[in-house]
Amino acid sequence: MPVPETLEFFVDPGRCIGCQSCIQACAECDTHKGQSMIQLDYLDRGRSTQTLPVICMHCDSPTCAEVCPSDAIKRAEDGVVQTARKPRCIACNNCVLACPFGVPKMNTRMNLMMKCDMCYDRTSVGLKPMCASVCPSQALAFGTRQEIAKNRPNSKAANTFRFGAQTIRTKVNVLVPANAAPELIDVTAAMYEPTIGHDMLESVFGGKGEAGA
Amino acid sequence: MSDSSEGSGSDARRLRPTPGLDLAVIREFGPFRAYASDIRVDSGVTPDKRVKTHCCFCGQQCGLELKVKDNTVIGIEPWYDFPFNRGMLCPKGVKRYLQQAHPDRLLHAYEKDTSRASGFRQLGYDDAVRRVAEAIERIQREHGPDAFAILSGASLTTEKTYLMGKFAHMCLRTANIDYNGRLCMVSAGAGNKKAFGVDRAANPWSDILGAEVVLVAGANVAECAPITTNYIWQAREQGAKVIVVDPRITPLARTCDLFLPVKPGRDTALFNGILQLMIENDWVDHDFIEAHTVGFDALAEQVREWTPRKTAEVTGIAENSIRQAAEWWGSAKTSFLLHARGIEHHSHGVQNVLSTINIVLASGRIGRPSCGYATITGQANGQGGREHGQKCDQLPGGRDLANPEHRAHVAKVWGIDAVDLPQPGVDAYEIMRKAERGEIRGLLSICFNPVVSLPDNNFVRAALEKLDFFVAIDFFMSETSRYADVVLPGSLQEEDEGTVTQTEGRIVRINKAVDCPGEAREDWRIIQDIAKALGRERGFTFDNPGQMFDELRVASKGGVCDYSGVTYERIEQNFGVFWPCPSDMPEGVKAVGPQGTPRLFEPGSWNPVAKGAGPFYFPDGKAHFNPTPYVGPAEDVDEAYPIILTTGRVVSQFLSGNQTRRIGPLVDNYPEPRVELHPRLAARLGIADGDWTFVESRRGNCTLRASVVTTIRPDTVFIPYHWGGRKSANQLTISAQDPISKIPEFKVCAVRVVKADGAPEYALLLESQQ
Numbered sequence: 001m002p003v004p005e006t007l008e009f010f011v012d013p014g015r016c017i018g019c020q021s022c023i024q025a026c027a028e029c030d031t032h033k034g035q036s037m038i039q040l041d042y043l044d045r046g047r048s049t050q051t052l053p054v055i056c057m058h059c060d061s062p063t064c065a066e067v068c069p070s071d072a073i074k075r076a077e078d079g080v081v082q083t084a085r086k087p088r089c090i091a092c093n094n095c096v097l098a099c100p101f102g103v104p105k106m107n108t109r110m111n112l113m114m115k116c117d118m119c120y121d122r123t124s125v126g127l128k129p130m131c132a133s134v135c136p137s138q139a140l141a142f143g144t145r146q147e148i149a150k151n152r153p154n155s156k157a158a159n160t161f162r163f164g165a166q167t168i169r170t171k172v173n174v175l176v177p178a179n180a181a182p183e184l185i186d187v188t189a190a191m192y193e194p195t196i197g198h199d200m201l202e203s204v205f206g207g208k209g210e211a212g213a
Numbered sequence: 214m215s216d217s218s219e220g221s222g223s224d225a226r227r228l229r230p231t232p233g234l235d236l237a238v239i240r241e242f243g244p245f246r247a248y249a250s251d252i253r254v255d256s257g258v259t260p261d262k263r264v265k266t267h268c269c270f271c272g273q274q275c276g277l278e279l280k281v282k283d284n285t286v287i288g289i290e291p292w293y294d295f296p297f298n299r300g301m302l303c304p305k306g307v308k309r310y311l312q313q314a315h316p317d318r319l320l321h322a323y324e325k326d327t328s329r330a331s332g333f334r335q336l337g338y339d340d341a342v343r344r345v346a347e348a349i350e351r352i353q354r355e356h357g358p359d360a361f362a363i364l365s366g367a368s369l370t371t372e373k374t375y376l377m378g379k380f381a382h383m384c385l386r387t388a389n390i391d392y393n394g395r396l397c398m399v400s401a402g403a404g405n406k407k408a409f410g411v412d413r414a415a416n417p418w419s420d421i422l423g424a425e426v427v428l429v430a431g432a433n434v435a436e437c438a439p440i441t442t443n444y445i446w447q448a449r450e451q452g453a454k455v456i457v458v459d460p461r462i463t464p465l466a467r468t469c470d471l472f473l474p475v476k477p478g479r480d481t482a483l484f485n486g487i488l489q490l491m492i493e494n495d496w497v498d499h500d501f502i503e504a505h506t507v508g509f510d511a512l513a514e515q516v517r518e519w520t521p522r523k524t525a526e527v528t529g530i531a532e533n534s535i536r537q538a539a540e541w542w543g544s545a546k547t548s549f550l551l552h553a554r555g556i557e558h559h560s561h562g563v564q565n566v567l568s569t570i571n572i573v574l575a576s577g578r579i580g581r582p583s584c585g586y587a588t589i590t591g592q593a594n595g596q597g598g599r600e601h602g603q604k605c606d607q608l609p610g611g612r613d614l615a616n617p618e619h620r621a622h623v624a625k626v627w628g629i630d631a632v633d634l635p636q637p638g639v640d641a642y643e644i645m646r647k648a649e650r651g652e653i654r655g656l657l658s659i660c661f662n663p664v665v666s667l668p669d670n671n672f673v674r675a676a677l678e679k680l681d682f683f684v685a686i687d688f689f690m691s692e693t694s695r696y697a698d699v700v701l702p703g704s705l706q707e708e709d710e711g712t713v714t715q716t717e718g719r720i721v722r723i724n725k726a727v728d729c730p731g732e733a734r735e736d737w738r739i740i741q742d743i744a745k746a747l748g749r750e751r752g753f754t755f756d757n758p759g760q761m762f763d764e765l766r767v768a769s770k771g772g773v774c775d776y777s778g779v780t781y782e783r784i785e786q787n788f789g790v791f792w793p794c795p796s797d798m799p800e801g802v803k804a805v806g807p808q809g810t811p812r813l814f815e816p817g818s819w820n821p822v823a824k825g826a827g828p829f830y831f832p833d834g835k836a837h838f839n840p841t842p843y844v845g846p847a848e849d850v851d852e853a854y855p856i857i858l859t860t861g862r863v864v865s866q867f868l869s870g871n872q873t874r875r876i877g878p879l880v881d882n883y884p885e886p887r888v889e890l891h892p893r894l895a896a897r898l899g900i901a902d903g904d905w906t907f908v909e910s911r912r913g914n915c916t917l918r919a920s921v922v923t924t925i926r927p928d929t930v931f932i933p934y935h936w937g938g939r940k941s942a943n944q945l946t947i948s949a950q951d952p953i954s955k956i957p958e959f960k961v962c963a964v965r966v967v968k969a970d971g972a973p974e975y976a977l978l979l980e981s982q983q
Binding site: 015019025030034047049051154 | 291307450923
């Protein structure tokens with residue numbers, strides 16, 4: 001059964017609190033119990049508490065599948081890019097190196113690439129994926145586009161990304177400020193922008209001289 | 214206690230190794246990290262059952278389902294229908310199941326045995342109970358009933374907390390019972406009773422939505438009450454301005470609209486300053502103040518001195534930020550104010566709480582939709598655990614041990630003479646002081662790990678060592694249980710049933726998922742077994758928690774915390790019931806709805822104190838403004854100790870860590886405590902990120918790695934307190950207490966910080982969680 005077309009995945013980095021609930025819940029998914037497919041990092045802990053969860057974006061033309069020499073990675077008709085098929089995966093690491101989002105992980109013990117399949121056992125029967133179910137701040141959200149539009153009026157969904165010369169469309173959406181100008185996110189350019197929260201820091205602790213006096 | 218065991222007891226005390234480096238006991242009892250394995254990672258396993266219950270950790274009490282196979286909890290499933298969290302869980306909730314069937318689990322009773330390296334040997338359950346009863350009998354005979362004390366906890370079900378109070382007051386007749394909510398909810402409780410006459414969140418969390426301003430003071434919501442984040446941020450999506458008061462830029466503060474980086478210990482000054490601006494600009498609700506409150510004029514006079522300039526000087530917050538906060542708060546139509554331990558853990562914690570309530574009452578925004586106020590409870594039963602008689606001055610139903618009418622009511626329910634009830638006893642820290650002075654000779658502790666969680670814990674250790682007899686009921690060998698003469702194996706939350714009352718005042722059902730392993734017992738059975746061994750089993754012959762709950766309903770009837778109309782069925786049918794929920798109302802007064810009373814203080818509402826005179830719980834039905842003169846912290850910085858230490862929590866650990874430091878994935882999330890300091894301070898001290906850093910107060914010291922971050926005030930360092938031994942932040946903290954609530958001042962003391970010479974001894978000997 002396919003994932004219902006009306007239900008979509010939304011990532012809102014502005015809401016992430018870094019609690020790692022998604023990582024813990026991912027390891028509870030029945031298809032890869034004990035292993036998490038999610039990466040969560042501080043962007044710059046020295047200067048901000050901003051964190052970012054990285055889940056599989058489920059690309060329309062998945063680079064991981066394109067570079068796979070053994071055709072082990074399939075994209076289903078509903079747009080979910082499946083984890084590598086065990087009989088075909090030769091653990092060559094091509095996908096791990098090629099994915100622009102850095103998602104696939106090599107399980108060296110099993111000689112198998114593993115990645116998120118959007119909790120297929122859950123989403124195909126209308127349930128939310130584990131990570132989006134538990135996320136306490138709903139930085140990871142799964143629902144209809146109408147719900148998101150209603151509940152997050154200050155954001156809009158984007159699913160087109162530019163990495164240098166490569167443009168990628170994804171099944172998973174990222175929520176960006178509603179007033180953000182471009183319809184596509186230039187990831188390479190964004191790498192040189194400061195972490196969110198710096199301006200606040202300056203106004204809070206900056207220019208007050210030596211504290212503790 | 215026999216002569217021989219008394220001898221070995223004192224030997225054990227003499228031979229005890231450095232606290233926290235007692236490797237033999239750690240080797241036998243942990244904490245070790247558990248990970249999912251075997252049946253828990255086998256995808257082919259179908260659970261025998263899925264049990265709807267709640268998380269065992271914090272006061273949010275998120276609904277979840279436990280998946281059970283062969284008496285093992287193999288995982289969790291979100292419970293999407295439970296309205297508070299709708300499936301959402303923090304990492305502790307997701308991994309809580311790994312505490313069950315844990316290799317460290319106590320399966321037997323133990324007694325002290327110095328001939329064994331770990332200091333303990335197994336003991337038959339019945340023999341252990343007999344030893345406990347003999348010790349209680351002997352100590353009380355020789356030194357009086359009050360010489361045996363009880364420490365209880367607010368992670369227990371309400372049924373158990375009721376039983377603990379009854380056990381102390383009726384069976385042991387000791388005045389000295391107190392609980393670990395003394396470190397948690399008592400400042401908020403005392404403040405709420407002084408202002409409103411009742412101690413409960415005034416509103417359900419759904420009222421956060423629709424608020425124009427959400428003010429969060431001293432609450433690291435994203436880490437300590439993660440689910441509340443979504444409520445606050447959903448309010449923000451709908452236009453709310455979020456104001457955060459905290460010395461650290463917490464994950465919630467990162468995107469707030471206004472951040473007020475208060476200097477630790479100066480909260481009263483801030484709220485006095487905000488109130489003064491509200492008065493000056495006429496941002497107060499005169500009609501509400503006139504009709505529903507007393508004491509405003511005296512308060513207005515008292516805060517007059519708190520000009521923005523003076524407030525800024527004392528609090529360390531920019532004057533324009535204070536003005537902005539007052540304007541947003543003052544001119545809002547709807548609002549919600551939340552606070553937690555950040556303003557409560559002070560030697561003037563009650564004043565801090567009252568100063569926030571004053572700006573709520575002055576705004577008139579309470580008792581209506583989207584107009585709310587609440588403290589965020591800490592422990593699972595942080596609310597229910599402070600209502601039914603395990604506090605040192607309390608009887609069930611929120612009644613007072615010192616009140617003759619209240620004593621008579623409860624004595625009648627218990628079938629005893631009111632003169633046989635003891636008078637109020639002393640608080641948890643004073644119990645330790647009395648133990649250290651030899652006035653308290655025996656102690657029973659359950660659900661409490663004071664060696665980690667009390668301040669100045671070098672003193673706590675010394676106090677425990679002075680006891681003639683100490684019995685701990687525990688499911689894991691906590692740092693405190695290591696000091697016990699007898700350890701009785703109690704129950705995990707999922708091994709018993711009952712109710713707890715979560716942060717909104719909603720009573721929810723805890724359902725049993727698995728049986729106790731080995732010789733472990735449900736805690737209430739252990740207490741009843743001790744009563745029986747003492748030959749005083751009358752009143753302690755319950756067959757199940759439901760019977761205790763039914764007696765509690767009667768005991769609470771007519772009190773402020775009235776549970777008389779609550780049944781297990783009603784809870785299950787309505788996703789919880791909010792107290793007060795009386796079984797019957799006086800003639801002409803409308804009964805509460807199926808869900809009880811989600812929102813307090815609604816216009817025209819009835820309560821047993823005001824009896825219709827007004828919505829607040831005083832005879833005239835009016836709320837009280839309380840004067841809040843500013844008082845600084847008990848120990849301010851000086852030349853010798855020039856830096857402020859504040860303590861708190863991280864998201865993946867819970868309280869003293871007796872459970873969460875045994876759950877591998879949670880330990881990996883944040884393995885050991887680090888001392889957080891600002892780069893400006895770090896530069897002055899020559900400390901780089903990751904350096905071993907020596908932090909010392911007048912009471913103790915510890916060596917931890919530094920975390921150099923710009924997200925903290927440059928005059929303050931922060932250490933999370935979940936670890937024991939030489940990693941414990943509470944070696945440094947001060948035992949100064951609030952004069953009213955007796956809460957300790959965990960949030961401010963003075964320290965000096967230097968770069969350490971090298972790694973501490975423990976770094977080579979212990980795993981991170983030990």
